Amino acid sequence: MMIKLREKILAYGVSTLKDEELLAVIIGNGTRESKVSEIAKKIICQSNSLNLSLEQLMSFNGIGVAQACKILAAVELGTRKVQSDTLSETIVSVDDIGRHLINKIGGAPQEKLVAVYLNNSYHVIDEQVIFIGTVDQATVHPRDILREAVKMSATQVVVAHNHPNGSLMFSNDDQEFSLRLKKCCHLIGINLIDHLIITKKTYSSLKSLNLI
Template sequence: MMINLREKIIAYGVSTLKNEELLAVIIGSGTKEFPVSDLAKTIICNSESLNLSLEQLMSFNGIGVAQACKILAAIELGTRKIQSDTLSEKVVSVDDIGRHLINKIGSAPQEKLIAIYLNNSYHIIDERVIFIGTVDQATVHPRDILREAIKISATQIVIAHNHPNGSLMFSKNDQEFTLRLKKCCHLIGINLLDHLIITKKTYSRMKSLNLI
């Protein structure tokens, strides 16, 4: 099994492997009672997006501490890779930003407020995580976003935050904070393009809903 998977990676590339095959490569080997292919399929079928703890992984017959640690390390590495990805320097639209952020924060277990800074030509200058936690006026202030904009001479901003519960609805706090930020942006000559809510599979735009 492992030799065949390695040959497949060498011949066709790792992207051709199915999820259970990728997991089988990470696990390495099974036992006589639980072949590695069966172990991988069982874990995939009984987990949601591989959102598993060490204890949960070790509850599967044939998975010990070593294999569980390998799986968790691989998942964490993939998560960090996604979080480190940034948009290219090409001209981008708000929808480009939305699709990018689905991969970056859509599956995050906590709410994250991100600011995307652009110039007049819609080129990305920078991208920053501003706050982790529920967004409201008591915890986040417009200056936290605008400080960086002034520093890097950004003229346009898109802000976004994820909803781990999957809701695409903007709360009253979301709307109040965004309107406050928009007023502050106007005072210093910066254009607030939009505020996005990001979920695992899609996003919503406050501007499209005529909320700003």
């Protein structure tokens, strides 16, 4: 099994492996009772995106401390890689930003408000997590977003926050906050391009719904 997976990686690249195959490579070996592929498939089927503790992983037959630590380390490394990814400095569209943020915050367990700052030519200057928690007018103020825009001389901004429950619907708070932010942006000459709701697989746009 492991030899075949290594040959597949060498021949076609690691991206061609299924989730359970990637996990099998990390685990390494199976047991007398279960093949490593069977163990890996069982863990994938019974977990939520490998969101398991050390104890939960070790409850699977064939997974000891060493294998459980390897899995946790691999998951953490993947999470850090996603968090470190940034948009390129080339010209970007709202769709580019939406797809990028699906990977970056779509699976986050808490709401995160992110601001992507651009210049007049739609080149990304920077992106920052502004707030972690429930996004509403009581907890997030436009000044928190615009302060950074002024510092970096950004002329345009896209804001986005994720919905951990998977809903693409904008709440009244979402719309009111966006309208308030748009007014503040206008006062200092910054264009609010859009406000996006991000989920694990897709995103929605306030502007496309004519809500701002």
